Amino acid sequence: MKQWSKSLVASVVLLGTLAGCSSNDDEIKIAPLPVIQPSVEVEVNWEHSVGDGTQDYFSKLSPIVAYGKVFASDRAGIVAAFDTETGDQVWEVEVEDQGSIFSFSSGIDAQLSGGISAGYEKIVIGAESGMLYVLAQETGELVWKIQTDGEILSSPLLSDNKVIVSMGNGKIIAYDLADGKEVWSYQQDVPALTLRGISGLTESQGATFFGLPNGKIGGVLINDGRAIWEAVVTPQTGGNELASIIDVDSTPIAFGESIYAVGYNGNLAAIEIRSGNVLWKRDYSAFKSMTLNGFSLYLTTASGHVVSVDRRSGLEIWSQLGLENRGLTAPVIFEGYVAVVDFEGVLHLMSSETGEFVGQLEIDDDGHIAKPIVDGNRLYLQSKDGLLSAISIK
Missing domain, CATH: 2.40.128.630 (Lipocalin)
Structure with a gap:
């Protein structure tokens, strides 16, 4: 297995640095590679190196x-x-x-x-x-x-x-x-201490919405940049330096009349687009972007749990704990399954209904950070060493 340092994004490196020296009891434990009985076979269609x-x-x-x-x-x-x-x-x-x-x-x-x-x-x-x-x-x-x-x-x-x-x-x-x-x-105002990274931009109803490093989500009109509202996803609670990091680094998701956003050290929230009113909040910490399919939101938490949440209520449907601290990418829906890649370059497929593992394939042992991209029946991945892979289900 590679050293854990190979699997860390800079955000987590920063957090570890701020935490200082820790005892053996506080050592991060990485879940072993799950041993599964696959019901879905996955194959690589083509590969190319990009620099x-x-x-x-x-x-x-x-x-x-x-x-x-x-x-x-x-x-x-x-x-x-x-x-x-x-x-x-x-x-x-x-x-x-x-x-x-x-x-x-x-x-x-x-x-x-x-x-x-x-x-x-x-x-x-x-x-x-x-x-x-x-x-x-x-x-x-x-x-x-x-x-x-x-x-x-x-x-x-x-x-x-x-x-x-x-x-x-x-x-x-x-x-x-x-x-x-x-x-x-x-x-925007930027706090002195934040994660390394910023939220992407989401478009809906003539405006663009984005997460903020102060635990809020904001929106401005695309036409002229006028601010329309800011909503609190995670309130500032003080405490130690780590607890004060409440960035909303994941790209918000716009669907219908709602925006969904999740913050680090904070909450997953649904917000009404027109007013900025918070519809519901749930206690989840994440800095990778989410994906939405039907009534379900899927996210990978900061600790590497893959979670399905009902977008209407915020109630948890299932949680897969078998990939804890394996440096997961953001999840995507691929041919009806939830797909993530870990720090060892292993693609994991899970049932979107139960979270049960259904497929697994090692792509590139250099590992992945970027979110996989889905187009039709193909999944595209790019590893940290530049290997671009096109994947399909047999």
Whole structure:
């Protein structure tokens, strides 16, 4: 088994550092790889390497499927497109390193970290260095790039002919998709102590919604950036330094008239979109994004439990504890099953109704951090060393 340090995202590394030295009694115990009797067989359809991946850096880089292609990138600046069916490479480019606005990380590589978004015949990706790149989806040709004044740690949102980015310094900025000119900006307050990472942006009813590092979820109008409301997911309770970290780093989910969000050291909440009123709250701690299917919300908690919750009431349907502390990705629904990948690169399939293990496949022992991507009957994964895999059920 790999050392546990290989499975930690930077968020958890930070928490461990803050906790200081611990006794043997406090040592994190990692669940062994479950031994199962699979009822579902999984196979790899094709694989390709995309640069050197993200290695052990914190990153939300994950592939995206659009225009019949899978787009993927590595931290250093390689961006590539592959045919979804055959896996044949369509194009590959390397975006230029422009240095960094941060003195401690200048000139090493492009530091791509925010994840890829697609729309309007373009793909967009941001970097820790503050660079924002817009490429033509058909050829990979650079359309424009701009240096922002903050780290871009989550996927941009493309809407209303705008590129909207959320930055580590608390800013949300909208740029004109045609030429990169700033349209509007919104500033949030950022606590002194937060997790490494920020929430992605979700669109609904003409607004974009996002988690905040102060335990809230907020929304602004896409047209002009005006704030509409903020709602408390997790209240500030004080206590020690670890207890004060209440970031909502997972990307909210919009469905119907509700927004669903979950925070670290806090709560899972359902919030009414129009008013910002909290409909219900339940005690869960998570920093990975959730997924929704039918009446169920699925999440991986900070301790590695996979949980199904009724979205109407917040009542727990089932909880799978067999992957505790195995550094799980966010869950996705794949061919009706709940899928996660752990720090050893093992794909786990669970029944969406009971949480029982039904399938298992080792993909790449370098491990995974990014959320898997589902498109039709294919699951796409990218490992920390850059291996892009297309998976299907036999």
